[in-house]
Amino acid sequence: MALHDQCIPEAFLCDLEPADKEDAIRQLVDALVGADVFTTRKGNAIAKEVIERERQASTGIGSGVAIPHARTKAVDRVILTFGRVAGGFDFAATDGRKVSVICLLLTPAAAADDHLAAMKSIVAIVRDNYQCKRLIGCKTPESFIGLLKELDGVKS
Amino acid sequence: MSTIEGSPPDSSPGNPPGSASVVEVRVTVRNKNGLHARPSSVLAEAALRFADTALTLRRAETEVDAKSIMELLLLEAGPGTELTLTASGPQATEAVAALRNLFEREFDLHL
Numbered sequence: 001m002a003l004h005d006q007c008i009p010e011a012f013l014c015d016l017e018p019a020d021k022e023d024a025i026r027q028l029v030d031a032l033v034g035a036d037v038f039t040t041r042k043g044n045a046i047a048k049e050v051i052e053r054e055r056q057a058s059t060g061i062g063s064g065v066a067i068p069h070a071r072t073k074a075v076d077r078v079i080l081t082f083g084r085v086a087g088g089f090d091f092a093a094t095d096g097r098k099v100s101v102i103c104l105l106l107t108p109a110a111a112a113d114d115h116l117a118a119m120k121s122i123v124a125i126v127r128d129n130y131q132c133k134r135l136i137g138c139k140t141p142e143s144f145i146g147l148l149k150e151l152d153g154v155k156s
Numbered sequence: 157m158s159t160i161e162g163s164p165p166d167s168s169p170g171n172p173p174g175s176a177s178v179v180e181v182r183v184t185v186r187n188k189n190g191l192h193a194r195p196s197s198v199l200a201e202a203a204l205r206f207a208d209t210a211l212t213l214r215r216a217e218t219e220v221d222a223k224s225i226m227e228l229l230l231l232e233a234g235p236g237t238e239l240t241l242t243a244s245g246p247q248a249t250e251a252v253a254a255l256r257n258l259f260e261r262e263f264d265l266h267l
Contacts, residue, residue: 057197061226069193094197094225112189113234119192120232127226 001114002152003121006080009141011035013083016102021058021091022051025068028083028104042074046106049074060093064136065126069105071115078114079106082144101136125151179248183213183255185237187262195263196228202254209245211255222255 011031018024026047033043049070053059060066081104088098103122107115125131131151138144185191191199203211203222211222213231215238220227222241233239243251258264 057194059193061193061229067193071189112192116190116192116229116232116234119229123226123229127230 001078001117002148002154003080003118004145004148004152004154006078006118007145007148008032008035008037008079008081009145011037011081012141012144013081014138014140014144016083016085018083018085018089021054021066021068021089021099024083024085024089024091024102025050025054025104028081028102032079032081037079038074046070046072046074050104050106058092058094060091060095060099061123061126062093062095062097063126063129063132064088064093064097064099065101065103065122065132066091066093066099067103067105067119067122069107069115069119071107071109071111073109075106076108078108078111078118080104080118082138082141084139101138177246177248178242178244179252180240180242181252181256183239183241183259185233185235185239186259187265188235190234190237191228191231193225193229194265196225198263198265199228199255199258200225202258203251205254206243206245206247206251209243209247209251211244211251212242214240214242 013031016024029043029047033040049072050068053070054068059068083102085100088100091099093099105118125135134147138147200223212219213222215231215233220230241252241255
């Protein structure tokens, strides 16, 4: 499925100023609760799962992007939301660089293939220097969605 | 695309010890969630130990560097996916053995 279809642009946070990466994850999950994607109770469980996952190994895959994620029983479809931190912040990324785009990916526990497909699509953007720069240059939900639509081959 | 032969390592008999060789085997993703982020990082970390040996994984037309987590994620290799692991360099045999072992042990994650 196309990435832009999985996005919740109402929950994108384009002016994040997180204390640390766990705070960033909590803020992104809270924004999904605020957008009525799931309940506060589910949001708390999801934030815990994502943070737990992050403690095992950083999802800062390099080039200024992190993909914190969880496969969780608390969602029944793939959900994607973005956070942007101007200037970047420490995410313990594999390349040691600061992270300025956080892409939170939630997939249903049973959907291993959907998870791999979404992850692959995001990674394909990040590993393309030109597209990655464009992604990092997005400053509004509209610009994120516009870029994803273009990369998904959708005319807006 | 060339047809891939079965598993036995295929270093040419004439190679003197320590010289470059190419070894190619098939591996199968056995863990139930496929080659997601953590297995990819385990694999890339193991591959990086063989600094002088090039290691690639191929699925159909997609061939990626086994030393890069990002590239491994591009394979989108779900459970049961068969991949071709190719090593080229002085430690090709050891590298293939180490990586194949990780696939068989489900990357030691058991998740």
